[in-house]
């Protein structure tokens with residue numbers, strides 16, 4: 001197509017025709033410039049998108065992936081963090097209600113067993129005797145079941161507990177086969193973490209007097225009485241109500257949380273448990289001065305965009321990870337170290353630490369990830385330290401640990417080497433970028449320092465792909 005400037009104006013052009021032609025030409029020029037601008041903008045966007053550093057958070061369910069993501073947002077996206085703060089209220093309330101209902105479940109099971117047997121289950125265990133007070137507490141707290149159902153409906157699939165179907169023998173990447181069919185897609189189309197939070201976000205800045213807050217605050221004293229009761233404590237210990245994982249455990253905070261005006265503090269948000277369903281994308285922007293960004297750069301401030309992908313870690317969700325392996329710059333792999341004596345929720349025959357090691361093996365062996373930076377978080381060190389003090393022996397669950405000292409420090413060192421060796425031995429000996437950290441990602445202060453190192457490491461490795469301002 002010829003440009004409006006190609007043709008000379010006709011010789012017999014009138015003044016009116018000349019004005020009209022010049023207007024047409026000016027319009028055409030403006031349109032052409034607008035198109036050029038749009039192309040330039042799109043190119044810049046494309047370049048920007050190309051410069052995005054993509055980071056994938058991997059690990060089994062409950063390993064701490066979403067909690068790590070929360071730490072990234074707390075540190076690098078404080079405005080988003082503040083905007084979402086009040087939406088976490090519903091999640092914390094749901095976690096607290098689940099704590100109460102778990103206790104009630106155990107109390108009722110014990111009450112029923114009292115009816116069928118006159119004898120305590122073991123002669124060494126203390127005798128549990130209920131009174132009318134306990135019957136009354138069970139009755140008064142029963143409406144929390146309805147509140148749980150309401151909150152769960154508002155929060156969506158992430159708020160649903162995992163339900164065991166039929167465990168079968170399979171690879172750690174999938175319920176059926178590493179790359180084949182699984183029931184992941186049945187859970188795929190549900191709402192994301194952000195959608196879930198938006199659905200419960202307060203519509204204005206006024207305190208939220210919703211029905212859940214009302215119900216919980218009305219029962220504050222009963223919840224407290226249940227938690228502090230000596231007989232109930234025996235039941236909680238006997239049924240190991242909170243033993244496997246302390247995820248979303250808020251019972252000691254009843255006074256603060258079970259009030260109408262409750263607003264979550266940072267620690268509550270980090271502790272709150274909301275299962276990730278599918279894969280969720282979170283964009284983060286970093287601007288740093290060149291001297292801290294990299295020794296290789298002598299230019300001004302460096303701007304980088306990161307896309308963090310948080311995935312569901314449950315076995316049925318893992319096949320959804322594979323498409324994200326392509327073009328990924330870094331993987332942050334969460335391996336919870338306190339779970340060496342625990343079993344997978346979705347397949348109770350499998351030890352959780354073994355599952356983490358298998359999963360790490362499988363991920364390291366992927367040919368798509370040869371140039372990817374591997375960052376290992378040996379997580380839940382706080383829970384490991386507590387567990388080791390109770391005298392649980394690692395070698396009873398991990399025979400290869402042998403007669404090494406049964407303390408947290410020796411054990412995490414042992415795991416650090418085990419994971420590192422697996423990374424270096426799964427492929428031809430090539431230089432793979434590897435960093436490992438001992439973490440407790442519910443500790444925001446300590447995690448902040450770790451994230452600075454992580455950011456430095458990824459920046460250094462992938463600086464050429466970042467944008468320079």
Ligand SMILES: Nc1nc2c(ncn2[C@@H]2O[C@H](COP(=O)(O)OP(=O)(O)OP(=O)(O)O)[C@@H](O)[C@H]2O)c(=O)[nH]1
Nearest residue numbers: 062063064065066067247248271276313380440441
């Ligand atoms: N004490 C302690 N709790 C932790 C730690 N890391 C995570 N948690 C808690 O463990 C629970 C599960 O953590 P998430 O971050 O939701 O786990 P996830 O890996 O995202 O799990 P999925 O979404 O199911 O794959 C949450 O309640 C966290 O607060 C830790 O280092 N120490």
Ligand SMILES: [Mg+2]
Nearest residue numbers: 065066275276
């Ligand atoms: Mg998650």
